[in-house]
Amino acid sequence: xxxxxxxxxxxxxxxKNTKYRVHIIDLLSGTEELLSAQEIYHRLIHKKLRxxxxxxxxxxxxxxxxxxxxxxxxxxxxxxxxxxxxxIHHHFLICQSCNRIIPIYHCPLHEYEQKLEEExxxxxxxxxxxxxxxxxxxxxxxxKHSS
Amino acid sequence: xxxxxxxxxxxxxxxKNTKYRVHIIDLLSGTEELLSAQEIYHRLIHKKLRxxxxxxxxxxxxxxxxxxxxxxxxxxxxxxxxxxxxxIHHHFLICQSCNRIIPIYHCPLHEYEQKLEEExxxxxxxxxxxxxxxxxxxxxxxxKHSS
DNA sequence: TCATAGATGCGAATGGTTTGCATTTGCTAT
DNA sequence: ATAGCAAATGCAAACCATTCGCATCTATGA
Numbered sequence: 187x188x189x190x191x192x193x194x195x196x197x198x199x200x201x202k203n204t205k206y207r208v209h210i211i212d213l214l215s216g217t218e219e220l221l222s223a224q225e226i227y228h229r230l231i232h233k234k235l236r237x238x239x240x241x242x243x244x245x246x247x248x249x250x251x252x253x254x255x256x257x258x259x260x261x262x263x264x265x266x267x268x269x270x271x272x273x274i275h276h277h278f279l280i281c282q283s284c285n286r287i288i289p290i291y292h293c294p295l296h297e298y299e300q301k302l303e304e305e306x307x308x309x310x311x312x313x314x315x316x317x318x319x320x321x322x323x324x325x326x327x328x329x330k331h332s333s
Numbered sequence: 334x335x336x337x338x339x340x341x342x343x344x345x346x347x348x349k350n351t352k353y354r355v356h357i358i359d360l361l362s363g364t365e366e367l368l369s370a371q372e373i374y375h376r377l378i379h380k381k382l383r384x385x386x387x388x389x390x391x392x393x394x395x396x397x398x399x400x401x402x403x404x405x406x407x408x409x410x411x412x413x414x415x416x417x418x419x420x421i422h423h424h425f426l427i428c429q430s431c432n433r434i435i436p437i438y439h440c441p442l443h444e445y446e447q448k449l450e451e452e453x454x455x456x457x458x459x460x461x462x463x464x465x466x467x468x469x470x471x472x473x474x475x476x477k478h479s480s
Numbered sequence: 481t482c483a484t485a486g487a488t489g490c491g492a493a494t495g496g497t498t499t500g501c502a503t504t505t506g507c508t509a510t
Numbered sequence: 511a512t513a514g515c516a517a518a519t520g521c522a523a524a525c526c527a528t529t530c531g532c533a534t535c536t537a538t539g540a
Contacts, residue, residue, distance in 0.1 A: 202506050202517060224496080238520050243497060245518090261406045261461055264496065264528095279455050288453070294445040299464070302437070307469035308426050314408055314463045317446070322454035349486060349537050371527080385489050390528065392487090411497095411527065 199252035206230070206237050210245050211270070214255055220267035220287055260287065261316060277315040283324035290317070346399035353377070353384050357392050358417070361402055367414035367434055407434065408463060424462040430471035437464070 192211050193203050201207065209230055214221065221229075227242045246268055249255035258267045260280060267287075279288040299310050339358050340350050348354065356377055361368065368376075374389045393415055396402035405414045407427060414434075426435040446457050 197507095204506075204518065206519085222496090236520095240498075240521080241519055247498095248518095259406070259408050266496085279449075279453060279457075281455070282458065288455075290449070290453070295441060295462075298441040302426075302464065303466075306426055306435070306437070307472075308428070308435075308464070308466045309472055310426075310464050310466035311429065312465040314461075314465075315442075316461045317449065317455070317457050318459040318461075319450075319455045319457035325454075325456055344538095351487065351537075353488085369527090383489095387490080387529075388488055394529095395487095413527085 195254060199248075199254060201248055201252065206235070206241055207245055207249070209233070209235060209237075210242070211249065211254060214268060214270040217270075218289070220258055220260075220269045222265040222267055224265065226268070261318075277317070279317045279319070279321075281321040281324055282318055283320050286321055288321070342401060346395075346401060348395055348399060353382070353388060354392055354396070356380070356382060356384075357389070358396065358401060361415060361417040364417075365436070367405055367407075367416045369412040369414055371412065373415070408465075424464070426464045426466070426468075428468040428471055429465055430467050433468055435468070 189208065189212075192208050192215075195211065196203050196207050210226060213226060213229060223242050223246055224239070226246070227237065227239050230237050230242070246255060246257070250257045250268070253271055255268050256271045258269060258278075260267060260278070274291060275293055276289045276291050277293060279290055280286070281288075293315070295313055295315065299313065302308065303310050336355065336359075339355050339362075342358065343350050343354050357373060360373060360376060370389050370393055371386070373393070374384065374386050377384050377389070393402060393404070397404045397415070400418055402415050403418045405416060405425075407414060407425070421438060422440055423436045423438045424440060426437055427433070428435075440462070442460055442462065446460065449455070450457050
């Protein structure tokens with residue numbers, strides 16, 4: 187994404203345009219990976235930015251609040267992960283061997299949700315699905331490598 | 334569950350039969366609620382048991398390891414929750430207003446999983462589904478109460 | 481009954497995340 | 511362009527669920 191667009195996005199959200207925000211959104215929007223706050227911090231430090239870890243957390247909070255970024259909590263992972271919000275509904279496939287997280291862009295729950303609303307009386311606003319297993323690479327390798 | 338059955342269950346799992354284990358399993362198997370380690374600790378203390386919080390954690394670890402209990406991590410909850418493993422596959426409906434967690438015993442993903450395996454090359458071993466929304470009680474009350 | 485592996489208590493450590501407070505910076509109205 | 515103000519940042523300390531080290535105790539099998 188061009189820098190001007192990032193700045194527009196930040197300001198449209200009612201946030202002040204600061205260099206760290208631009209960098210953080212730039213980082214997240216430029217990768218398919220889910221990154222933790224600490225990972226983002228280290229990548230920015232590596233780029234010679236003198237940012238503070240609490241600024242990273244506070245910035246991410248703001249970006250989640252304004253829906254520019256999404257926070258994801260994978261089961262059994264201590265750290266929260268962040269991804270740029272591309273407004274494409276998706277879920278994750280998580281390899282229990284190499285810890286790779288692969289997004290899936292088909293959702294089998296849309297029809298089901300309506301049925302569930304009727305049966306439960308709940309008004310459903312969101313859902314989360316995660317599949318756990320072993321990716322094709324890890325199935326091949328006999329010696330399971332974990333990172 | 335009768336106490337003898339609990340003890341059998343503990344010993345069949347290769348664990349030593351100790352009073353705290355019996356109490357913890359008893360507590361969890363006697364409720365539909367999901368309890369945190371701290372909640373379990375407080376309930377036992379309230380029963381005049383002089384248990385230590387780290388013992389609760391260690392006991393729960395063992396019980397999860399031996400599949401007597403399941404650990405559940407709800408999105409955005411800091412504390413892990415524990416439930417007695419009744420060997421009934423289920424998911425959760427979570428009220429974003431009153432925080433109630435309601436199990437759902439129908440799973441819409443079984444057929445889908447197979448398709449996903451074929452498409453992704455993943456070997457899927459487990460999945461997790463959570464629905465978020467507002468329960469019928471909270472939809473009625475205009476003033477949303479959160480706990 | 482004894483030996484021993486496993487369980488427990490206690491306190492301290494861990495690690496991700498949050499917060500208080502003083503300082504700095506970006507934005508808006510003038 | 512500038513002043514004023516709210517928002518953002520840096521830093522250190524706090525938070526809080528969970529884990530760990532180590533000394534002591536206890537259940538279990540021989």
